[in-house]
Amino acid sequence: MSAQSFDILMIGAGIAGASVAADLARTHRVAIVEREEHPGYHSTGRSAALFSEIYGNGVVRALSRASRDFFYNPPDGFAAHPLVKPRGSLYVARHEQLTHLEEFARNSDLAGAIRRLSQDEALRACPVLRPDYVAAALYEADAADVDVNELHHGYLRQFKAEGGTLFVNADVQSLTHRAGIWTVKTRDGEFSAPVVVNASGAWADTVADKAGTTPLKIKPRRRTALLAELPAGIAADSWPMVIDIDESFYLKPDAGLLLISPADETLVPPCDVQPEEFDVAVAVDRVEQATTLSITRIRRRWAGLRSFAPDRSPVIGFDGSLPGFFWLAGQGGYGIQTAPAASRLAASLLRGETTDEFEPAIIAQLSPNRFTSEPAARSRA
Secondary structure (H helix, E strand, C coil): CCCCCCCEEEEEEHHHHHHHHHHHCCCCEEECCCCCCCCCCCCCHHHCCEEEECCCCCCHHHHHHHHHHHHHCCCCCCCCCCCCCEEEEEEEEEEHHHHHHHHHHHHHHHHHCCCCCHHHHHHHCCCCCCCCCCEEEEECCEEEEEEEHHHHHHHHHHHHHHEEEEEEECCCCEEEEEEEEEEECCEEEEEEEEEEEEEEEEEEHHHHHHCCCCCCCCEEEEEEEEEEECCCCCCCCCCCCCCCCCCCCCCEEEECCEEEEEEEEECCCCCCEEECCHHHHHHHHHHHHEEEEEEEEEEEEEEEEEEEEECCCCEEECCCCCCCEEEECEEECCHHHHHHHHHHHHHHHHHHCCCCCCCHHHHHHHHHHHCCCCCCCCCCC
């Protein structure tokens, strides 16, 4: 059977792959091959769903700021409902963590985005916090809940409307490169294209290895979350998302329940990850130490995969040694909030366009070639 031919082949239909493919489909024949039956199964669909301009390192924060307009003003017809809803985020610190809080607040790009709160102000924002736990806090008023399903499927609808083709249950078995063309063999058939985009999340290094290039040590890590019932008489809808300054836990109201997590980052192989009872217990214990809540009934528990490059910044760009192989990986827990800007940048690089939107230093800090001394390959779509 001959391979189906495209201009660009995207491996992975999570938020990263879907958003870039939607942009590229306007100008190229694009196909997405997805290993699961449903796109976004491992990470996108298991996100805590917050847009925050202060969450993540400096590179992530820059991408998040550049994504803001899209979330609040998506293109006409992109979504049937608003993509975001005001929430706010509250970073809390115990007395022994005040130095960490101040170090974080001194980041110059946070100026104007955060406000210091006293203990009393923090307790008014989230009344169940214990006074002996919270010494001070930072508040981000503009943080917002994200309708991840609406965002992800908006990109997939856009992709299909532009003529893109999605293949599911198409786990990549092999990749070969001959005469400037990639041939990708999957469970659902063979596909060929001059350019392959590695947007395979936790499997990014596995795909790179199959392609014959050097893996970038992108490590998948398990993140546990659960939805707990609130005690009778407690209305939490107006609370901000509460995050320990060292990210040892977070909590957020969610449709009358409370989403909590121990913010774990357990190194795991790429797989359909499941929550461990120990991590669930840790989440409950940390929230009970920080608040007056007693978590007695858990409605649902799950785990997702967050994949990090060694420097915890995303990887976006052409491989330095393998023609036509493009990295779009290592989004960590920031793939949702950075998707609009990251997809614009990736699409520009894939088209070989210049962009004034992002500083050259940011592009260099995202390039896969930051991990090697080899010059970037001059591959283009």
